[in-house]
Amino acid sequence: EAGVVQSPRYKIIEKKQPVAFWCNPISGHNTLYWYLQNLGQGPELLIRYENEEAVDDSQLPKDRFSAERLKGVDSTLKIQPAELGDSAVYLCASSLQGESTEAFFGQGTRLTVV
Amino acid sequence: DAKTTQPPSMDCAEGRAANLPCNHSTISGNEYVYWYRQIHSQGPQYIIHGLKNNETNEMASLIITEDRKSSTLILPHATLRETAVYYCIATQKTSYDKVIFGPGTSLSVIP
Numbered sequence: 001e002a003g004v005v006q007s008p009r010y011k012i013i014e015k016k017q018p019v020a021f022w023c024n025p026i027s028g029h030n031t032l033y034w035y036l037q038n039l040g041q042g043p044e045l046l047i048r049y050e051n052e053e054a055v056d057d058s059q060l061p062k063d064r065f066s067a068e069r070l071k072g073v074d075s076t077l078k079i080q081p082a083e084l085g086d087s088a089v090y091l092c093a094s095s096l097q098g099e100s101t102e103a104f105f106g107q108g109t110r111l112t113v114v
Numbered sequence: 115d116a117k118t119t120q121p122p123s124m125d126c127a128e129g130r131a132a133n134l135p136c137n138h139s140t141i142s143g144n145e146y147v148y149w150y151r152q153i154h155s156q157g158p159q160y161i162i163h164g165l166k167n168n169e170t171n172e173m174a175s176l177i178i179t180e181d182r183k184s185s186t187l188i189l190p191h192a193t194l195r196e197t198a199v200y201y202c203i204a205t206q207k208t209s210y211d212k213v214i215f216g217p218g219t220s221l222s223v224i225p
Contacts, residue, residue: 004157042201042215043158091157102148105157 002026004106006092012112018080021109025073025094032069033103034077035091043091049075050097082113116141116204123220132189134219136202139183144206147178149187151198152218158201161187192223 005024013019025032030051035043046065048056051072060067064083069075079086089108119137126132138147146165150158162169162176164185169176175188189196201218 040217042217044215045213093157102160102163103158105159107155107157 004092004094004104006090006106006109008109009107010110010112012114013082015084015113016081018078019082019111020079021077021090021092021111023075023077023092023106025075025092026104029094029096029104030072031095031097032075033093033095034067034075035093035105037089037091037108039088046077046090079111082111084113087111087113116145117214118202118204118216120200120202120216120219122217123222125222125224126189126192128194128223128225129191132192132196132221132223134187134189134200134202134221135184136187137184138202138204141182141204145204146206147176147182147185148203148205149174149176150201150203150215151196152201153195153198158215161200192221194223194225197221197223 032049034046091108093103093105095103148163149161199218
């Protein structure tokens with residue numbers, strides 16, 4: 001069974017440029033999460049989707065960050081414009097709602113803003 | 115969700131048991147204790163979870179105190195590949211959005 005797939009694996013952009021990350025969750029998982037992870041810290045939730053609905057986006061900086069999950073499957077996270085402080089690893093995870101016992105994480109996208 | 119506290123780092127000799135403690139003194143009755151680990155440059159990986167009883171799977175054992183205020187993750191025979199950051203979290207089963215991942219414990223398995 002394929003795990004959570006994220007792309008790209010690495011991305012380097014100049015500040016003020018836009019960037020997008022893509023996530024394909026495990027088939028059948030209706031819950032999808034985007035996390036941000038700074039060096040030496042644990043993951044911090046940005047947004048959670050139940051199917052195609054964003055049910056918790058309180059931690060998402062909406063002035064520059066946006067996300068979508070069309071058809072309740074794949075998801076994209078966008079930053080426009082990127083700032084130096086956005087350099088981090090962006091993780092996507094998915095789980096089954098209801099009797100979910102674990103979240104499955106992708107390998108993440110390491111963003112470097114220069 | 116309850117906050118958890120863990121030591122920032124630990125060392126363990128290869129082949130020996132690694133015992134990773136976690137304090138969750140404010141855990142509520144319907145919150146589970148979950149453990150994840152994150153190997154360098156990878157996403158976190160689920161290890162084990164429990165509510166009240168001790169649990170064991172092919173990866174580790176989880177010992178939860180009777181008052182549920184603390185727990186210990188046991189890697190019975192630590193290998194070099196288990197060098198990673200280990201996160202202990204307390205959450206209701208279906209509310210990962212409320213999970214707070216702390217900095218975890220950085221475990222170094224030493225040859």
